[in-house]
Amino acid sequence: MMFNPVLLIAIPLGLAFIAVIFKKIQKWILALGIIVNAVLVFFVEKGETAIGGFKIPFGISLVLDDFSAAGVILINILALAAIVIAFKKAEKFAPVILAGLAGMNGMILTGDLFNLFVFMEITAISAYILSSEGRKPAQSFNYLVIGSVGSVFYLLGLILLYNQTGTLNMVLMTEKTGFLEQTVLLLPVLLIFVGIAVEAKLLPMAGWVRGVLGNSNSYTGVMFASVYSSAALFVFGRIFSQVLVPGTTVGIVIITIALVTFAAGQASAFRSKSLRQVLLYSSIAQSGLAAALFATGFVFPAVLVVVNNAIGKLIMFSAAGSLEEKYGTDDYIGLGGAFNKNTLTGIAFTIAALSLTGLPLLFGFYAKLNVLAAYLNQGTFFVPAVVLLGTIVEGAYFIKILIKLWAPGKEGEWADADQSVGDKRIFSYTGTIAVILAAVLVVLSGLLPDTAGKLIAPEGGLLGDDGPAISLLIQKGGDQ
């Protein structure tokens, strides 16, 4: 039995209102909503659904194709995992989280640019409220100001496009903008880019990230770094690889911004001493890479990067937030040997870090391979070189953290468990299980990339063009 995708938005939104009314049982409503959504997302009907009785393209429509299906599945599963890891932290925000989930599902599913704006704002407001958990109101305020400016810019770009094309429907927009000149498109596209860049953590708008994610806990960190940013990146992908496909001029501008984001993020992560700060800069870098891929039109590699980053950051941010709560610091030099008594969590964290670096046998390697292959097949050498240099830096800072967290001990002496910071448990049992499951997923999908690739992009789907080709190639050892 297949359901209408509207339910993915309507159920959490409705439950959010109910949770506001019945404050006493809001945590159960939260659990119910998230679980129902995580199950439902596998049983929604593909295709275009009109809302409100208007015919497409006059009304608002939801589009569930392979791309948005991958997006909503990822988002809802991640939201579930985040709740499982830190339910205690999440329960007081039940209505906010549910509304945010509705907003994210809406963002990914909608086929209308203004509708997208509304859902983005719902998501953003829920994110602002969640950020206040960091107890740094000035940072939340900073986030809100940046978000508001971004949304005004988005609206401005949108209305300029509307003025040119007379439509807000994505499909029609694609057709009509095809006739427009690049110079005309440049300003609106840049404005829209800036608007989406807030949640996607891309450069001109990434100023909030340090303040908000740097003070995140084991729940909010996961929400910002993997859930919200994945949703925003999927929207980015939808717009810049399908709706407003950038031509040469616009493309060069956007890709340059994205690559600068990548480089700046990696370099900043390299110099950071705080665990969460390293992770947040690494998230910015990964977002930059995904954005560059989307803007070039390499949808499948970009989706792989997004998924890899989301799962990796889920594990790492929840661990980092939890470490901060347990030990009162997240300066990784002061956390020497924290994994000594948390072996399972440590292994999951290690797998996540190695996967983000793109080490083989893990999902990240498959992602990295697709990224490189896409560019080199196209004949671009510059971007792969940048990506690989970034990977060296990334590997350097991750291995530094891993070594520190695993092996305490003075330089010149053997690593010694007695020198570790203590033996507090990082996660509860459910949290550990969730994290381990995520890590197992990373390993399994790395060992069976073909299956994983097909799950993300079924053959013949929207992503099929540059899709599973490389995984099949690996399978056959390159025999074509």
Next chain:
Amino acid sequence: MNLNLIIIITTAVALVAYLVSKVNDKAGAAMTVVGSLFALIAVFLLRDSIGTEITLLYFNFNLTVTGWYFALVMLMAYSMTAFFNPFWMKKLIYPAGYNFLYLLSMAGTLGVFFAKDFITLFVFWETVVWSSAFIIQMGKSRQAAYVYYVISAIGSMATLFAIMFAYGTTGTFVINDAFGGLAAYPGRAIVIFVTFIAAGMAKIGIFPFHVWLPFAHGSAPHTFSPVLSGGLVKMGAFVALLSVTAFPAYKIFGGMASFRGIPLPIYFMMALGAISIVVGTLMAIKQEDAKKLLAYSSVANGGYILIGLLMLDQVGFAGGLMHIVNHAVASAAAFLSIAAVAYRTGTTKMSEMGGMIHRMPITYVVYLIAIISMAGIPPMGGFVSKWLIFQGLADKGLLFIAATAFFGSIGSFLYVFRPLSAVFLGQTFTRDLNKKEVGVFMLFPMVVLTLLSLLTGIFPNIFLRVVTEIQTSLGVLPVTLAENTIVTNNGFLDAFKVFIVFGFGFAIAFVLFIARRKSRRVELMDTYTSAEFIHTRELLHYSHSFYAPFERLYEKAPDTMKLYHKAAVKISEIGNFAEAIFFGIKPARTVLLVMGTVLIGIIAGGVLS
């Protein structure tokens, strides 16, 4: 038994060893012995199935004689060192993790040597890199694991670039096809050659990538240093080999400018190998720590191997291949004997030991024979392979490189005997008087390696026959072998006769030594100091700063490590800059940035279109 099964079983044993170690770490360590010996025997038996291909998951393997040869060398280092593992479990922070990673990295090396396509090669390669990085951090230095990983990553990423570039050019990942098809693109081929060989250079420790060896070899757990130096370094040699054979470097670069018949790109790499010989030798002379000294000697020997392999000719290439075995055996034995000493005394600093020959005579003999081989002195194997490399260089008239190789040989006399005299000879520290020789379980691998060292020296043709097979399979004219004699253009070598002559010399020296044993015994630190009181006790050790006058000649030489330091500082500076500019925590900054971005974007767009 096929290769898939070997890899799967060793991985499974690794997992079992992990679980067993959780209960009893010694039992887990014993599993590493079992697992590695099993792999050694199983791979040895693969000889009959050479030439077949096999697939596991998405990995494709191709059983070549080259891979078989390398795999045996590697597994020899792993299995012999494994005998030491049970005795070091107490010192390790994660015994279970160590045992697991030990076997996992071993399984990884198998995949590297038998890879048919690049994906397989790279996947297994990186598996080895990160699993060994996690082993190294358990040793004496965290910094070591970091440096090791970063340098390896530089090499690996360059190689990945080469792999993907070749794929983008020829459309295939199969090693021979992907590289074979590059002949039509000589411009790209240079880039691919240089970047592909980078991982190999980083692994062998060729200048300027050599900085990780003293760190990692010197500080890794004593039971892993032999594997690192004797085994893993040879993975780099394998990649270097691929870059002249699978990548038909001589064919592709044949039309280019060349120096004495060697195309310039290849000559450049050989020159780097020559520099490594010099740098490794000079640095080894300086060291005060026995393991660091041996690590630098690995740098120098890596240079020999690289030069030999890159010649890809009848004689020098055979020498390079032969030197892989010799150096693996000798350096594994040397590191193991130092580990055995460290097991008893708890240190590897030369100035803290002395006279161990009285306590650990067998270990002494093991070390002696190992360094004789390493220094390339007859009658050990190292002499045969270095002789072949010299012959190759002389044939081609590559004087500069031959000179450095010669320099390295002389230099190695200077440094390899220092641990010998400092650790084993002289008087025993009072502290160490009650120390005993290590147990049979630890002596066994050392003795086996020593016998192998002798075997390579006395009957090198046993190994050279395999080398000729490799040469034939790669389409190179094989080195000429007669009955126990190696024949080259410039002469011939009968290793057995050399052994007889040198053995006779040894015997005479030994008799003289026994006959005139009348030296006065004093306490080790009882040194004449001109009535000056020396506070630092280790300065009294006669082997401390042994070559100080010589070292002064090059003490001002630039340190390569500083280069990497500077690069890291630069990246941090860029990071600081980016944080200050882009990631400020005030809203006004971001608003300005947005306006700037839009403005610049529009201007750039206007300029571009």
Next chain:
Amino acid sequence: MIKFASLLLIVIGLYGILSTRNVIKILVGINVMEIGINIFIIAIGFVNGGAAPILSVDNPGSLLKFVDPVAQALVLTSIVIGLGVTALGLVFARKIHKKHGTYDLSEIGGES
């Protein structure tokens, strides 16, 4: 004419955000921007001499020239969202005041 005035409003709003460290005034700046963009949207959708897009006895059919109804729908939504964001911003402003005793971001210093 009014189009340009509304665009100018957005610029003034941006200037307002940039020129002050006071959180309330930053919110005022954001509101100015939002008003500017709302007027701009309506102005874009405006057809000279067009009637309001409301069906009534006076304008029964589609024969008449309507101004764009989509633009007006957008602005309605946008106004409501603007209210929500402003309210939330004020909540944060109160929290800042409670924690630091001031509305001035420059007095708070490097809270990160």
Next chain:
Amino acid sequence: MNWFNILEAGVSVLLVAVALAAVLSKKLLVSIIFLSALSMMAVSAFALLSAPDVAVTEAVIGSGLVTFIFVASIRNLGKAGEKL
């Protein structure tokens, strides 16, 4: 030049002037009052551009509710809150 154009010009000038006043005024309360005035000008602009329903909404929310919450939040701050 008809009545529409004249009105449009007048509203435009007022919009910009009031917005500048809102942004530039030193006192918070004055600033908020000017913001409210700006909202009223926006209402007239909407009415002028044949958007009566938007105008009504803006009047209620923009000049009503927004002003109210602004004033409410700075009301009990006394003099400290009024400096720039």
